[in-house]
Amino acid sequence: xxxxxxxxxxxxxxxxxxxxxxxxxxxxxxxxxxxxxxxxxxxxxxxxxxxxxxxxxxxxxxxxxxxxxxxxxxxxxxxxxxxxxxxxxxxxxxxxxxxxxxxxxxxxxxxxxxxxxxxxxxxxxxxxxxxxxxxxxxxxxxxxxxxxxxxxxxxxxxxxxxxxxxxxxxxxxxxxxxxxxxxxxxxxxxxxxxxxxxxxxxxxxxxxxxxxxxxxxxxxxxxxxxxxxxxxxxxxxxxxxxxxxxxxxxxxxxxxxxxxxxxxxxxxxxxxxxxxxxxxxxxxxxxxxxxxxxxxxxxxxxxxxxxxxxxxxxxxxxxxxxxxxxxxxxxxxxxxxxxxxxxxxxxxxxxxxxxxxxxxxxxxxxxxxxxxxxxxxxxxxxxxxxxxxxxxxxxxxxxxxxxxxxxxxxxxxxxxxxxxxxxxxxxxxxxxxxxxxxxxxxxxxxxxxxxxxxxxxxxxxxxxxxxxxxxxxxxxxxxxxxxxxxxxxxxxxxxxxxxxxxxxxxxxxxxxxxxxxxxxxxxxxxxxxxxxxxxxxxxxxxxxxxxxxxxxxxxxxxxxxxxxxxxxxxxxxxxxxxxxxxxxxxxxxxxxxxxxxxxxxxxxxxxxxxxxxxxxxxxxxxxxxxxxxxxxxxxxxxxxxxxxxxxxxxxxxxx
Numbered sequence: 001x002x003x004x005x006x007x008x009x010x011x012x013x014x015x016x017x018x019x020x021x022x023x024x025x026x027x028x029x030x031x032x033x034x035x036x037x038x039x040x041x042x043x044x045x046x047x048x049x050x051x052x053x054x055x056x057x058x059x060x061x062x063x064x065x066x067x068x069x070x071x072x073x074x075x076x077x078x079x080x081x082x083x084x085x086x087x088x089x090x091x092x093x094x095x096x097x098x099x100x101x102x103x104x105x106x107x108x109x110x111x112x113x114x115x116x117x118x119x120x121x122x123x124x125x126x127x128x129x130x131x132x133x134x135x136x137x138x139x140x141x142x143x144x145x146x147x148x149x150x151x152x153x154x155x156x157x158x159x160x161x162x163x164x165x166x167x168x169x170x171x172x173x174x175x176x177x178x179x180x181x182x183x184x185x186x187x188x189x190x191x192x193x194x195x196x197x198x199x200x201x202x203x204x205x206x207x208x209x210x211x212x213x214x215x216x217x218x219x220x221x222x223x224x225x226x227x228x229x230x231x232x233x234x235x236x237x238x239x240x241x242x243x244x245x246x247x248x249x250x251x252x253x254x255x256x257x258x259x260x261x262x263x264x265x266x267x268x269x270x271x272x273x274x275x276x277x278x279x280x281x282x283x284x285x286x287x288x289x290x291x292x293x294x295x296x297x298x299x300x301x302x303x304x305x306x307x308x309x310x311x312x313x314x315x316x317x318x319x320x321x322x323x324x325x326x327x328x329x330x331x332x333x334x335x336x337x338x339x340x341x342x343x344x345x346x347x348x349x350x351x352x353x354x355x356x357x358x359x360x361x362x363x364x365x366x367x368x369x370x371x372x373x374x375x376x377x378x379x380x381x382x383x384x385x386x387x388x389x390x391x392x393x394x395x396x397x398x399x400x401x402x403x404x405x406x407x408x409x410x411x412x413x414x415x416x417x418x419x420x421x422x423x424x425x426x427x428x429x430x431x432x433x434x435x436x437x438x439x440x441x442x443x444x445x446x447x448x449x450x451x452x453x454x455x456x457x458x459x460x461x462x463x464x465x466x467x468x469x470x471x472x473x474x475x476x477x478x479x480x481x482x483x484x485x486x487x488x489x490x491x492x493x494x495x496x497x498x499x500x501x502x503x504x505x506x507x508x509x510x511x512x513x514x515x516x517x518x519x520x521x522x523x524x525x526x527x528x529x530x531x532x533x534x535x536x537x538x539x540x541x542x543x544x545x546x547x548x549x550x551x552x553x554x555x556x557x558x559x560x561x562x563x564x565x566x567x568x569x570x571x572x573x574x575x576x577x578x579x580x581x582x583x584x585x586x587x588x589x590x591x592x593x594x595x596x597x598x599x600x601x602x603x604x605x606x607x608x609x610x611x612x613x614x615x616x617x618x619x620x621x622x623x624x625x626x627x628x629x630x631x632x633x634x635x636x637x638x639x640x641x642x643x644x645x646x647x648x649x650x651x652x653x654x655x
Contacts, residue, residue, distance in 0.1 A: 009023075009024055010022070010023060011023065011024055011027060011039070011053070012050070012051065012052040012053065013052055013053050013055060014048045014050075014052040014053065014054045014055065015055045015057055015058075015059045015062045016055070016056060016057055016058055016059040016062075017059065018059035018062075019052060020059075020062070020066060022066060022069075022070070024039055026066075026069050026070050027039060027069060028040075029069070030069070030092070030093050030094065030095065032092060032094075033091060033092040033093055033094075034090065034091040034092045034093075035069075035091065037092075038053070057087060057090065058083075058087065061079075061083055061084055061087045062087070064076075064079055064084060065084070065087060065088060065091060065093065065096065068093070068096055069093070072095075074096070074099060076103070081100055081103050081104055082104065084100055085097060085100035085101060085104065088100060114562075114565065115517060115519070115561045115562050115563075115565060115566050116522060116559070116560075116561060116562075117548060117560040117561055117562045118208065118209060118559070118560035119522065119557060119558075119559055119560070120192075120201065120209055120557060120558040120559075120560070121556075121557055122178070122555060122556025122557055123199050123211055123214060123556075124214075125177075125194075125197065125217075126197050126214060126215070126216055126217040127217060128196075128217045175195045175221055175473040175475075176195070176554065177194060177195040177196055178194070178554070178555065178556050179194070179195075179526075179528040179552070179553065179554040179555070179556060180192055180193070180194060180479075180528050180529055180552025180553060180556060180557075180558060181193050181194060181195060181222065181473065181475040181476075181479050181528060181529055181552070182222070182224075182225045182475055182478055182479040182529055182531075182552070183479065183529055183530065183531040183550045183551075183552045183558065184225050184226070184227050184531055184533070185227065185531065185533030185535070185550065186227045186228055186229045186230070186280075186533075187229045187230055187535070187536055188202055188203045188229065188535055188536050189201065189202050189203075189227060189229035189242070190209075190227075190533065190550060190558075191225055191226075191227040191244055192552065192558055193222045193225045193246065193475070193479075194222070194556070195221045195222065196217055196218050196219070196220075196221060196222070197214065197215045197216065197217055197218060197222075198214075198215045198222060198225060198244065198246055199211060199213060199214045199215070200212055200213035200214075200227070200242075200244060200257065201558075202229075203535055209560075212257065213244065213255075213257040213263055215244075215246070215253075215255065215263075218246070218248070218253070220248040220249065220251070221248060221473065221475075222246045222247070222248055222475060223247055223248050223249070223275070223473075223474040223475050223478075224246065224247035224248075224275055224276075224277070224278035224287075224475070224478060225244075225245070225246055225247075225278065225478070226244070226245045226246075226278045226279050226280055226285065227243070227244055227245075227280070228242070228243045228244075228280040228283070228285075229242050230242075231243055231283045231299050241256075241258070242256060242257050242258060243255065243256050243257075243266075243280070243285070243299065244256075244257060245278060245280075245285050246278075247275035247278045247287060249274055249275070250270055250271045250272055250273055250274055250275060251268060251269070251270055251271075251275075252268065252269045252270075252271065252275060252278065252285075252287055252295070253265070253267075253268050254266040254267055254268075254269065254285060254297065266302075267297075267304070269287075269295065269297060269304045271287050271289060271293055271295045271306060272293060272306065273289040273291045273293050274289060274474075275287045275288075275289060276288055276289050276290050276312075277315060279317070281317055281320060281321075281322055281336050282320055282336060282337075283298060283299035283300060284296050284297065284298050284299070284336050285297040285299075286322060286336075288312055288315060288324070289312065290311060290312055290313065291311060291312075292308055292309045292310050292311040292312055292326070293306060293307070293308050293309075294306065294307055294308075294309060294312075294322075294324075294334070294348060294350075296336070296348060305348065307347070307348045307350065309324065309326065309332060309350055310324075310326035310327065310328050310330065310332070311326060311327040311328075312324050312325070312326055312327075313325055313326060313327050313361050313362060313363045313387075314362055314363055314364050314365040314384070314385075315365060316365040316366055316367050317367075318367040318369055319369065320335060320336045320337045321333050321334065321335055321336065321367075322334045322336060323353070323365055323367055323382070324350075324365075325361075325362025325363065325364070325365040325384055326361070326362060327361040327362075327387075328359065328361070329355055329356035329358065329359035329360055329361060329362060329386075330352050330353075330354065330355045330356070330362070331352070331353045331354045331355075331362055331365065331382070331384065332350050332351060332352050332353060333350075333351055333353050334348050334349060334350055334351075335349060335351075353404070353405065354382070354394055354404060354405045356384075356386060356392070357407065358386070358388065358390070360386035360387050360388045360390065361386060361387040362384050362385070362386060363385055363386060363387050363417055363418050363419065364384060364385035364418045364419060364420050364421040364430070364431075365382070365383075365384045365385075365421065366382065366383045366384070366421045366422050366423045367380070367381070367382050367423070368381045368382075368383070368423040368424065368425070368488055369381075379396070379397060379449070380394075380395065380396040380405055381393070381394075381395050381423060381450055382394050382395075382405065382423070383421045383422070383423035383428055383430075384421060385414075385417075385418020385419070385420070385421045385430055385432075386417075386418060387417050387418075388417075389412065389413075389414035389415050389416055389417065389418060389432060390410060390411070390412055390414075390418070391410070391411040391412075391413075391414065391418060391421060391428070391430045391439075392407060392408075392409070392410045392411075393407075393408040393409045393410075393423065393428070393450070393456075394406060394407055394408055395408045395449075395450055397449060408450060409455070409456060411430070411439070411441070411456075413439050414430065414432040414434075414437070414439065415432075415434070416432040416433045416434040416437070417432060417433045418430055418431070418432050418433075419431050419432060419433050419436075420482075420484075422484050422488075422492065422510065423443070423488070424443075424488035424489070424492060425443070425445070425488055425489045426442065426443055426511070427440055427441065427442060427443055427459065427492075427510070427511045428440065428441045428443055428456060429484060429492070429510050429511065431464070431482075435463050435465050436463055436464040436465060436466055436482060437461070437462075437463050438460070438461065438462050438463065438464060438494075438510075438513065439458070439460075439461050440458075440459040440460045440461075440510070440511050440512070441456040441457060441458055441459055442456065442457045442459050443456055444456065444457075459511060459512065460511065460512045460513055462512075462513035462580060462581070463581070464482050464494050464496050464508065464513075464581065465496070465498055465581070465582075465587075466480070466482055466496060466497055466498060467498065467499050467500065467594070468480075468500065469500050472500070475529075476500075476529075479528070479529030479530070479531075479552065480497055480500075480529055480530065481531075482494050482495055482496060482497075483495055483510065483532065484510035485531075485532035486510075486532065486534075486547065487534070491509065491511075491567055491571075492509075492510040492511070493507050493508060493509060493510055493516060493532065493563070493567075494507075494508045494509075494510050494513075495507060495508075495530055495532065495549065496508055496581055496582075497527065497530070498582060498587065498590045498591075499590050499591065499593060499594045500594075501526045501554075501593065501594070502526060502527060502590060502593065503520055503521035503524055503525065503526055503527055504518060504519070504520050504521075504527075504590070505518070505519040505520075505527060505530060505549075505551065506518055506519075506581055506582060507519060507549070507563065507566060508580070508581060509570070513580050513581065514570075514579070514580060515579040515580055515581065516563075516566050516567060516570045517566040517569075517570070519549060519551065519561050521551070521553060521559065522559060523553075523555070523557070525553040525554050525555040525557065526553065526554040527551045527552070527553060527554075528552050528553055528554050529551070529552040530549060530550065530551045530552065531549075531550050532547060532548070532549050532550075532563065533547075533548055533550060534546065534547045534548070535548060546562065546564040547562075547563040547564045547567070548560050548561060548562060548563060548564075549561040549563050
């Protein structure tokens with residue numbers, strides 16, 4: 001109902017059930033506000049049974065707003081500035097909004113806080129190219145005896161190039177091509193993956209981070225990323241001392257690059273099944289699939305080899321060894337140092353190390369090597385988790401040599417599948433699939449070895465809640481892994497990202513769950529992925545490596561945060577007042593930015609708000625069209641990428 005009020009009339013308001021009385025002059029001195037429009041009749045009003053204008057807002061927050069309208073003075077005692085600003089924006093009181101925004105900005109800066117270390121702008125996106133001549137199809141490739149041909153010094157095309165016509169490939173609308181999806185590091189290098197290309201940065205003591213490599217445009221969206229900045233066994237003159245690999249579907253693209261921005265493509269390799277993990281062990285590139293297939297490429301012999309094992313549910317590396325936890329309850333290992341010697345046998349020398357007594361699937365695996373020994377010796381310590389929720393530790397000490405690892409201890413505190421386990425010098429950490437529930441123990445050692453006196457003692461129990469999108473891209477779990485991160489002889493941390501679209505991260509100690517610090521984007525862009533990496537120190541005397549948190553963002557930038565300073569400040573703080581994860585108020589605020597749908601899982605699943613779904617789809621389509629309409633350039637042969645399998649069967653566990 002529209003009604004025009006006389007200037008002297010007393011206005012009665014009902015705000016959320018609480019009655020207020022004021023004058024029209026008080027409410028209408030701010031032009032174009034909610035009240036001035038309401039009192040002039042430009043917008044309709046709803047009245048209660050007593051004739052008061054009903055406004056469905058919080059009456060507690062309305063009190064300081066009304067006092068400001070009366071006196072133009074602002075009293076912030078006991079008031080949440082963010083909540084007050086939100087309501088002031090609803091009422092359209094622009095002078096109050098400006099004051100509150102200024103108060104909020106006093107604690108924020110585009111230059112970040114003391115932990116902010118650097119900002120890398122989004123690079124120039126490579127132009128999309130349409131190849132005219134297709135030299136191989138996937139069916140032809142898989143029918144050949146070998147998946148790679150020899151590469152001469154004059155031919156830098158992929159060893160097993162697969163090329164597709166642009167019209168045969170649909171753009172993936174499940175991912176924004178502008179945002180960073182994976183960040184990884186190795187020594188003084190980091191690799192940053194976007195949906196359709198990847199670039200590398202190198203840190204130099206005098207000039208900071210410099211862009212040294214950009215891949216060609218890839219038609220298929222990247223799902224896995226691996227970087228090796230110090231390839232062992234090759235000379236720098238070979239041009240293969242730095243290597244970068246990406247995986248999409250079952251295909252793997254491998255490049256070598258140098259500091260002078262030169263790049264050569266080594267080859268495109270086919271695992272035959274979707275690649276779940278991609279990483280380097282020494283000079284070997286390793287790809288694994290949950291189906292039980294392992295592929296290895298060696299930098300010295302330039303050979304690609306695949307082998308079927310048991311279905312794989314976890315893995316870990318230790319020195320030159322790859323350990324695989326399988327669904328049949330066994331732990332297998334592959335010695336990568338012996339790999340080049342047995343190429344003619346076409347055998348990766350897979351050996352069974354241990355079998356779980358209950359034959360439960362080994363869903364998490366962690367190997368600890370003390371600084372004094374290697375896995376080649378007689379001293380092995382392994383912690384692993386199972387599908388039934390058990391956490392076991394097995395050891396092989398010198399006195400048990402020849403008998404294989406022996407069961408040392410079993411914990412049955414979890415009731416859900418173990419997703420992560422970490423055995424370090426001082427602690428054992430396990431995480432299960434129930435909302436990332438974490439249990440930790442103090443580990444007792446005698447002369448470096450695990451000791452049964454007094455044995456492992458419980459330390460902490462907490463959750464690292466992190467919600468995933470139900471239909472997320474396959475790269476999301478890799479780019480948003482909670483950890484724990486850090487050397488096993490040092491303090492390790494979890495990185496907690498509560499909801500997918502947020503500009504806030506919590507850094508927490510992995511052994512106790514205590515909060516080390518908060519990381520908030522300096523430009524308010526959403527954090528799309530993150531990774532912790534320790535970079536080598538400078539050449540100055542006394543310099544030591546520093547630990548950094550790299551955050552990839554929705555606008556394509558990468559922000560760098562100094563975790564070494566954060567951990568030093570934490571170690572000096574009063575531990576009795578330490579916060580843990582997000583408080584109830586912080587958690588409710590973060591959850592308010594998302595729509596939690598009903599789910600049969602123990603952890604709530606996440607879906608975008610209904611009103612945002614058409615908008616997000618249009619934004620992704622617009623981003624894809626923008627990149628697709630860019631001017632094309634001729635790229636090296638095989639620039640598109642390989643076959644992408646259907647991603648609908650990929651199931652992401654909400655922890």
